[in-house]
Amino acid sequence: MPSSSPSAGFRSGLTASLPITLGYLPIAFSFGVAATRAGLGAAEAVFLSLVMYAGASQFLALALIGTGAPLAVSAVTLIAMNLRHVLYGPALLKQAGADARKKHAWAWAFGLTDEVFGTTLGVLARGQHRFSERFMFGIGLGAYASWVMGTALGAFAGGGALEGFPTLDAALGFMLPALFLALLLSVLRRAQLPLIAVAIGTTALVSWLVSPVAGIFSGMVAGAAIGMIRAPRATKGNTA
C-alpha cells in the first residue's frame, strides 16, 4: 500500500535511496581517488561533488583539467553534457499526476540526478509510493550524502587506494551499468519495447559516429519521440 503521511514520505524517500547509495558510494570513492590522481586536493574533489553533483561531468572535468583546457571550453563542454536533465522534472511531475507539487522544487530539483530520476520514476510506476516533495527530499538527501561522503573517502584514501585490489576495482566499475539495467527492468513494459530499442540503437550509433554526449541526448529524444508518435494507448500503459 502506498503510504502518504508527511514523515512517511521523507522516510520512504530515504529508503528508496538505498540502491542509489550502494551505487554512489563506490563510484564517488572512485571519483575521489581519480581526482587526487589528477592532481586535485581532497578539498577540491569534495567541492566539485558538493556544487556540481553530476557524476559523469565530474569525471570529464578531471580529464579537462588534466589536459589544461581553458575554463570557458571546459564549462561549455560540461554544461552541454548536463543538458539532458531538462527532461527529468517535467517527466516526473507528469508521472506524479494529481500528486504533483513543486513549491520547493528549487531545492529538491538540485538532487535530480540520473539515478534519482530513474529510481523515483520506478517507485511511482510500481505504485510503491505517491509523489510528494518530502519523498523527493528524502531520496535526494540519501543520494547526495552518499555521493559527497564517497568522494571524501576516496580523496582522503588517495590515488593508490584501489591499486592492490583490481577485482574490486573492476566490480565497482560495473556498479553504474548494473544500476541502470536494474532500473530499466523495474520500469519495463511490453508497450515500451519499441521506444527502448530506438533509444538504445540511437545512443550506440550517435556515440560511435559523433560523441558519447551527443549519443546520450539524441538517444533520449529519439526514444521519447517514438513514444510520442505511437498510439496513445500503447504508451499510456508504460509506467502507470
Next chain:
Amino acid sequence: MSVDVIQLGLIVGAFTWAFRFAPTRLDLANDRPEGLFDRFLSATGPAAIATLFTASVLPMLKPGLGDQAPLAMGMLAVIGAHFWFRSTAIATLSGAAAYGMTIFVLG
C-alpha cells in the same frame, strides 16, 4: 583551492541546477492527457534510462567475443536477481559481484 576549479564548479553547478529546476516551472496542468507533449514526457523516463544504460555499457565492450564474459555474466546476474528478488539494490550488487568474480576467475 585553485580559483579555476572553484569557478568551474560554480558555473557548471549553477547551470546543472537550472537545467534540473527551471523545467519544473512549466505548467503541465492544461496539457491534454493524450496530447503529444504528454506522450513525449511519459516516454522520456524509459527512454532516458535505456540511454544511460547503453552509454554506461558502451565503453566496457571489448573486441573479442570471449572478452565479453564479465559483462555478460554481470548483466545476467542483474536480470536474474531482479526477477528473483524484485529489488533494485540486490540486483545492482549481484551484477557488480558477478562481474568482478568473472574477471577474477578468468584472470
